Amino acid sequence: MKVLISGAGIAGNALAFWLSKLGHEVIVVEWFPNLRATGLQIDLRGPGIQVLRRMGLEEAFRAKAAPEHGFQIVDGSGRRRAYFPANKSGKGLQSLTSDFEIMRGDLCHLLHHATEGRATYVFGTSIESYEEKDSVVEVQFAGGRTDTFDLVVGADGQWSKTRKMMLGPDAPDALYLLGGVYTAYFTMPRPIEEGEEYIATAYIAPGRRGLFLRRHSPDTVQVYMGCTSDSDKLRGARRGDMKAEKEALAEFYQGAGWRTREIVKAMREADDFYCERMCLVKLDAWSRGRVTLVGDAGYCPSATTGMGTTCGMVGAYILAGEIARHCGGNDTKDDLAGALKAYDEKFRPFMDQVQKGVASDTGMWSSMPTSAFGVGVLNCIMGLVSFLRLDLAKWFLKEDAVKDWKLPEARSNFPLRSLYFEEFTTQCHVLNFQSAN
């Protein structure tokens, strides 16, 4: 098949990896002028790790992995109140820090390199419109060029334009903003100090404001400012209007304590600042005709679940697997509808469990304390939880929410191409070995 993927993020690259491996002609368009390799630390959990392994990319991932080995909660004076080490045992659920942490850009590059040469990437363009005609999709790109494809996949993130086109101009979008939850991301240059460890540090301030610092390199610290706010200024700041967003956040974080002053100053100076509204994407069907969605575009679970990247990787694997199963031969192209239906049926039980309850209560954000007393109580509870070695991630994140669901085996997921699969996986191992050296 000739497949168009819109978006060269995590899910887009992962799908291009599998579909090109299956021998399909894959074209990826990315509106950004180059591979958009920005963003902070992301992680893989559960079946996301299994998919990475089946791609043969674990070694290459580990070579670039963020060295974080735990997560601590501090109070306003910087004193540690709780500590949760990463689960390095290779068994069971991941902790708050996964054993598979990586900078988003590094994972993007890794997937892209493993696919380069087999898929075609076109940067600086996007789908303007499309129309289904006689068993093909005719696509018009920005700039006026047109082409036809057997399948079009929207992997263009939570604000997906493909999704909006698929739903139609009069239909409401399937994106739900989670009650005023914002997260701002940026980095600040801070050389590592003697004795400083690679651990994530969270500080909870009164007024449902949180600060989170993570170190992934000896020179730089990542900053996350996460809050629930009904501030008119924050709500009024247009998405992407950095100046207005920074101004609104600076005002909202005034007097939050701990290292707020230093962090707000760094935020004002940051040129990689990025502010996102926390949201959920939920659709009754991920495909319409010969157009389908993968990753955040189809089922963004929100960053609160800790499962966004895992869902994108697993969704891409299942979609490709169903395409292998239903469109394996030269003249079975027309069972694409069967493949897309099976993708939905197989993956939806997973996504339903990950997304369960996210829209109704906004998860941990709704339980954030508003008063200093509330923060004190929360810190004591966290201290007790860490002392008793209970699993905090299990309560907040959604890795453990998925029950009775199994990732299809590689061989059964790629039944018609298994020989090709083996051969390709071997090539990936060679590639990893070379890049690790």
Ligand SMILES: Cc1cc2nc3c(=O)[nH]c(=O)nc-3n(C[C@H](O)[C@H](O)[C@H](O)COP(=O)(O)OP(=O)(O)OC[C@H]3O[C@@H](n4cnc5c(N)ncnc54)[C@H](O)[C@@H]3O)c2cc1C
């Ligand atoms: C720049 C950036 C930074 C991020 N930083 C973080 C972070 O720090 N922490 C975190 O948890 N998550 C972050 N995310 C989100 C995270 O990558 C996803 O939630 C998750 O990995 C699922 O990936 P995805 O491929 O579905 O979406 P994304 O990773 O968002 O990828 C979508 C891709 O589609 C491209 N795109 C968008 N619109 C169009 C269009 N019209 N035409 C063509 N291409 C288009 C985007 O430029 C991007 O490359 C970030 C996403 C982006 C784009």
